Amino acid sequence: MADTPAKTARAEWGTRFGFLMAMIGAMVGAGNIWRFPYIAGNNGGGAFILAYLALLFLLAVPGLMAEVALGRYTGKGVIGAFREVVGRSGLVGFGVVVLLVNVALMSYYSPVIGWTLYYAIHSLLFTFTSAGFQPEAFWTAFLDNPVLTIGLHTVVMGTIAAVLALGIRRGVERLVVYAVPALVFSLVVMTIRGLTLPGASDGIAFIFGVQWEFLARSETWITALGQALFSTGLGWGIALTIGSYLREYDDVPLGGGVFTAIGESSIGVLAALAIFPVVFAVGLEPDVGANLAFISLVQVFPEIPFGGLVAILFFVGFFLATLTSGLLITEVSVTTISEETRLDRTQTVLGVCGAIWLLGIPSAYSVTILNYLDFVFGNWGLPLATLAIIGVIGWVLGPQRLRLLTVNRNAGIYVGHWWNPVVKYVIPAVMLFIVAYFAYDNFGSPEMIGGMLVLVLFPIIGYALMSILEGRAPPEAAEVPGGDD
Amino acid sequence: MALSAGVLGMLAFILLAFYGVAGWALVRTLRQESRKAEILEEQDRMDTYSPKALAELRDWIEDNPDDPLVDEARRRYNECVDTLETTDRHFYDWSDREIDRLEQI
Known part of the structure; x- marks a missing residue:
């Protein structure tokens, strides 16, 4: 499997802007739009955002630098990157764990992209501002129509396959350099519209009013921690994959770390500015999750001048945000499977997208299944992937080596010694804490049992699979034995 | 409702902290890219x-x-x-x- 000779020269990003937009496009998703504004407002407003900002700099920025640097250093997808570091052994299976988590994540994220596509189409048809429109009934009828939800899931995976088949530069990059600025533009116009409505200041006060006492509550910090780690996609293999396509003289820490973490969070702040003034201006209560976007906000559009146009901006922007994330999540599997097998890129894209489509049918059919998988993989699957990637950097390759050999090479900013203990100790400790906290908080629930199965079975499957496959190849010493920083 | 000084101050700080840093990083990295391209042309x-x-x-x-x-x-x-x-x-x-x-x- 792994000893297939290189098929062609490896692709590279065509421009620096393309790489940056790919990072932002991958990390900005539904969570930035329907989750961040609400949890900020409900956890002390400005106080929460300060806690979140501090954690971004402490954890997400260094973590993303490490993940992009691993991709850059090895020039491989997740499985190849693990092999470069641990050598040919069953431990390469931790790369398979990252792959499995990505496939699972995409299987239930694709139907969500389908929801945003459906609403984007209806915004273009001015459905939401038509007479007698009932948001809740419309939403329920949509979810109760499996032909529609599965059909949209199919359209989404077909679209993603078509873009990915074109390749990194002609497919992914060409799309993200337009989609991400278009999303920002949509939110900026919506912000201007919202801020000029009477009563908009209540929304601003909800998000940015500072309740300092929240900083003394552990719940605030745990929520901020989850948001800082999950919204930046740290350790999911996406940053590693995107980083593996960097060019010879490209920087890692400034673009891959600082810009990505702060830039993608800036879009969350922008979404808060775009959504809450509008919601409060018409006297609605803020909500969380899908209801905010698909029910609450939809009630707003008929109430405001130019509401039909604002709805188009919002839902088209929302669709682009989810689509670009879906593209890059799928690219993780495409890159590594294409490298590890004899399949060419088009065959790999068809195989990966076909598998995700098949696995995603239950989530497209039932929101209950989707929510269950989201909870299980959000709370345990994704932290497991993060632990695998940050663990291999921190404890096998060694952060000091990676910092000297890759992070500070061609770098736009200098990264000092402080980075080593953050990558080796702080991020893994925080991830273990999150996994344990969620398990404790949901002890005995079906979600917790599912999460524990993922935590136990995925590494076993990965290890067993790679022990067999790697055992077929001639033995070889680890490329990077030890890691004694 | 008029916004309090505290809310306005926090809004200004957050805009600066997020957009200031992200904008600085974007401009700096794109300028560096141009400079690298210029050097590699020579x-x-x-x-x-x-x-x-x-x-x-x-x-x-x-x-x-x-x-x-x-x-x-x-x-x-x-x-x-x-x-x-x-x-x-x-x-x-x-x-x-x-x-x-x-x-x-």
Whole structure:
């Protein structure tokens, strides 16, 4: 499997802007739009955002630098990157764990992209501002129509396959350099519209009013921690994959770390500015999750001048945000499977997208299944992937080596010694804490049992699979034995 | 409802902290990219480490002679030194005196 000779020269990003937009496009998703504004407002407003900002700099920025640097250093997808570091052994299976988590994540994220596509189409048809429109009934009828939800899931995976088949530069990059600025533009116009409505200041006060006492509550910090780690996609293999396509003289820490973490969070702040003034201006209560976007906000559009146009901006922007994330999540599997097998890129894209489509049918059919998988993989699957990637950097390759050999090479900013203990100790400790906290908080629930199965079975499957496959190849010493920083 | 000074202050701080930092990083990295492209148009290679980062790499090589990655580190170090000595334009802020003091390992 792994000893297939290189098929062609490896692709590279065509421009620096393309790489940056790919990072932002991958990390900005539904969570930035329907989750961040609400949890900020409900956890002390400005106080929460300060806690979140501090954690971004402490954890997400260094973590993303490490993940992009691993991709850059090895020039491989997740499985190849693990092999470069641990050598040919069953431990390469931790790369398979990252792959499995990505496939699972995409299987239930694709139907969500389908929801945003459906609403984007209806915004273009001015459905939401038509007479007698009932948001809740419309939403329920949509979810109760499996032909529609599965059909949209199919359209989404077909679209993603078509873009990915074109390749990194002609497919992914060409799309993200337009989609991400278009999303920002949509939110900026919506912000201007919202801020000029009477009563908009209540929304601003909800998000940015500072309740300092929240900083003394552990719940605030745990929520901020989850948001800082999950919204930046740290350790999911996406940053590693995107980083593996960097060019010879490209920087890692400034673009891959600082810009990505702060830039993608800036879009969350922008979404808060775009959504809450509008919601409060018409006297609605803020909500969380899908209801905010698909029910609450939809009630707003008929109430405001130019509401039909604002709805188009919002839902088209929302669709682009989810689509670009879906593209890059799928690219993780495409890159590594294409490298590890004899399949060419088009065959790999068809195989990966076909598998995700098949696995995603239950989530497209039932929101209950989707929510269950989201909870299980959000709370345990994704932290497991993060632990695998940050663990291999921190404890096998060694952060000091990676910092000297890759992070500070061609770098736009200098990264000092402080980075080593953050990558080796702080991020893994925080991830273990999150996994344990969620398990404790949901002890005995079906979600917790599912999460524990993922935590136990995925590494076993990965290890067993790679022990067999790697055992077929001639033995070889680890490329990077030890890691004694 | 008029916004309080506290809310306005926090809004201003957050906008500065997020958009200020993200904007600074974006502009800086794109400018650096242009500069790198300009240098590579004139010469086929470019220095890869800043003076501080290269000094740190040298110290690590000297302190870890048996590390499995020391050969790769040495290659990267020597490649940067060679480039600095044989090219006229440099990306990082190297003085002639600093370059004169450099030696291959």
